[in-house]
Amino acid sequence: MRLLLPCVLLTVGLVTGYRSPLNDFQRSEGRELVATPWNAARVLLLPGLNLEDCATRCSQSLDCRAFNYETRPTVTCKHLPWVGDGSNAEVKRNVNCDLYEKKVYVRKCIVGKGEDYRGKVFTTRSGLTCQQWWSKFPHDHRWIPTATNGLELNYCRNPDGDRIGPWCYTTDPERRYESCNIPQCKDEVCITCNGEDYRGQVDHTVSGRECQRWDQQYPHQHIYQPEKYPDKSLDDNYCRNPDASPVPWCYTTDTEMERENCEISKCTEVRVEKRQRSSFTTNCFRGRGEDYRGKVNETTSGIPCQRWDAQEPHEHPFYPNTYECKGLEENYCRNPDGSEAPWCFTSVPEMRTALCLQIKRCADDIEAEDCYHENGRNYRGMVRKTRKGITCQKWNVNTPHRTKINPWTHPEANLTENYCRNPDGDQHGPWCYTTDPKTEFDYCAIKQCAGEKVSMTEPVERVEFSECGKREDRIPRTRLRIVNGIPGNSPWTVSLRDRKGNHFCGGSLVNPRWVISTKQCFSSCYVDLPGYSAMMGTLFRDPQEGEPGVQTIPLTKIVCGPSESQLVMLQLEYPAQFNERVSQICLPPERYIVAEGTLCEIAGWGETRGTGDETVLNVAQIPVISNKECNNYFRGRVRENEMCTNSFQAGIGACERDYGGPLACQNRDCWVLEGVIIPMRRCGHPGQPNIFIRVSVYVDWIKKVMEMA
Incomplete structure (x- = not known):
């Protein structure tokens, strides 16, 4: 065994890729190729084979050009x-079967x-x-049809690898022979704009590498599973553009x-169908706002947007000349990547992107101009x-969801x-x-009727807690300064990690399976999370x-909260211990209101601007103000769903990578989010109060998310 092991490793080391036998086939989901009665005997049944073995045997067989793969009542190839x-044979619908046909x-x-x-x-x-091909008239030739060379009937072929492509004797x-002028796949279907709508059949990259199938996770794991992106046509291993890249691409x-990118011809000016300007909107947006062309140029919270043709303060790939169809003019809110609404890069270095949710959805996109009274329990629109x-x-x-609330x-x-x-009296509406x-579930595109306002907050006399918010205080309390904080103990504070394992935001553990953070930490409510994780149980940013x-x-x-909440809930793959x-x-x-003067605590691994150690969890204590x-x-900009703390001693405050973390206040011997x-x-600015999202306004939503999951 000692002698054999290096040989095995060497053999493995020579492998540079994995090619699935399914790459040779084009899949038609929910379809079956049914033979006519007089041909039924030519169908070969192979029960019990897995999908790839079924494909391998078909590839190796000279008498197999397609296969049905049935999953019910039994697995049959x-x-x-x-x-x-x-x-x-005739193609028919069959929800228990997929049809695979050889691409060639x-x-x-x-x-x-x-x-x-x-x-x-x-x-x-x-x-x-x-x-x-079997005939020698009117032109004599040397080619003899066989089972392997494909010289069938009088179909165009290229048996000698001629650079003109498939040809035939005429x-x-x-006229002895002539090219059949069959187009290259890269030219058959051209791309407009950035090729998001490309549905052609190129399956090799610009360097000639074969594409990996979208429905497989090897050799490369990825987030673009076809069932999660049904509108992206992630068929077989064909080049596509599901992520608003400059051109179609594929995993190899x-x-x-x-x-790697794919080589596909751009449509000429004559062939480009100019999008009707009537589809563009300027005062509202439809769908996800990809056709919005208005002039709003600041975020929901009033922060000016960065120009699209600038690379400061944020570098980005959305150059206007690369994305010529996306309307990336000036610093206007746009949606070049299919997020849930128009957005922009902000002019603030600490905040990369933000949505422009102050832009209204068009009335015809929400089906009705409607409103609800109070909390909408009696809404019947x-x-x-x-x-x-x-x-x-x-x-x-x-x-697709099992309902816990129904008729x-x-x-x-x-x-x-x-x-x-x-039906449950949710205070955030229908x-x-x-x-x-x-x-x-999600809240509906209905507004509260004009002139009505239900208070989001109310005083609560007595609060009782049991199995939460307990910790061992190993570090003495101090009024030092996250900017100006000290290393501290916050066992519910979570470090959110990107696909490279780097800390990018904070969060709070509110349940063994759930973390609360802020929407600004994520580019979209539709972001896929493979590779993202939550780290807990350490004081160190990089343990x-x-x-x-x-x-x-x-x-x-990821579950995004009510529109004005800026909150997200993140589900863990398995419970924390x-x-x-x-x-x-x-x-x-x-709807609880924290009493003015209550001493609370912020915690995070974010920027300290030289006032502390960013590699350990920093905490800082600050009092609540009304x-x-x-x-x-802030000249009246603080809303009822927000709360504030004071700032003192040259500025205590949260900075980049602290976002999403907790403001925890002690109630008897329990800590409360x-x-x-x-x-x-501006983060940690001297004399500037700190603004937080008031969690008590959204407790009903938080509990509903955990209950329905």
Whole structure:
């Protein structure tokens, strides 16, 4: 064994990639190729094979051009000697079956010289009919059809690798042979703009590497699974552009090259269909706002946007000349990458991007001009879309989400069709289950009726907590300064990590499976989280490998809060284990107001601007001030769903990478999450109060998310 092991490792070391046998096939989901009765005997049944073995055997068989792969009632592989373009078989719907056809027999374009072309074109570029390959008349030749060379009937082929591509001998005695002018796949379908709508069949990159299938996770793991992005047409291993890159691309089968651009022709000016200007909007946006062309140029919180043609303070790839169809003019809010709404890079170095949610959704996009009274419990309108434009799920069905609230549990709530309702009295208004498999529920695109305002906050006399918010205070309290903080113990403070393992934001553990943070830490409510994680149980931003007590748990889901909340909830792949280093913080009572003067604590691993050690968890204690006093400084901009703390001793405040972390206030012997750190125009600025999102306003939403998951 000692002698064999190096040989095995050497052999493995020589492997530079993995090629799936499925790369040879084009998949049609939910389809079956059904043979005509007189051809049924030619179908070869191979029960029990896995999908790749079924594909491998078909690739190796000279008598297999396609296969049906059935998953119910039993797994069955059926090899077929035809594809679905003739009279031998008919393509039919079958939800328990997928049809795989060899690409060389179904695509109408060629790669390279087209030596593997097996299509059914039989006329030349000038319209002459091809001579049968078995015939020597009118032109004698040396080619003999065999089972392996594909010289079938009189179809165009390229048996000698001629640079002109597939050709044939003609039936015209005066013209011996001619090219069939079959287009290159890179030219067959051209791209407009950045190729987001490209649906062609190029499956190799610009350097000639073969593409990895989108429905596979090897050799490269990735987030673009076809079932998660049904609108992106992530078919087989064809080049696509699901992420607003400059051109279509793909993951490659080369382990040394994760992804690479594809070579696809740009449409000429004559062929480009100019988008109708009537689809652009200037005063509101439809869908996700990709056609918004208005002149709003600041974020929801009033921060000016960075110019798209500038690279300061934030470097970015969205150059206006690269994304010529995206309207990246001046510093106007736009949506070049398919986020949920128009956005921009901000002019503040500490905040990279922010949404422009003050831009209204167009009335025709939310189906009705409607409003609700009080909290909307009695709303009986006919709006059936969420604030993000997603269609609501019917209340009486359990697809895609199993409903815990339905016409049987709440018969008095008028849960008809898929209309927005508020059966549980949610203070944030009418809502619905959604038809998006990734979003259980969301609030609807309905506003509170003009002139009505229900208070979000109210005093609570006595608060009782039990199994949360406990810690061992090993470090003495002090009024020193996250900018101007000291190393401290905050066992519910979580470090959010990107795909490279770097800390980028804070969060608070409110349940063994859930973390609360801020929306500004993420580019979108639709961001996929493979590779992202939450680290807890350590004071160090970059703990040494093997440090006892450290827990790093993958993130599996992001849920965005009500529009004005700036909150997100992040679901952990598995529960955190509580101990003296890791515990959950208490949630406050709904709509609770923290008393003025209460001494609270912020914690994080963010920037200290030279006032402390950024490699350890810093804490700082600061007293709460009233919103009235806070608004004297901010000129009335602080809202009821926000709260403030004082600033003193040359500025205590939260900075970049602290965002999303907790403002924790002690209630008897328990710590309570009263606020979430959000970005401000200036962090830790002397004399400037700190603004936080008031968590008590959103406790009902937080509990609903955890309950429905």
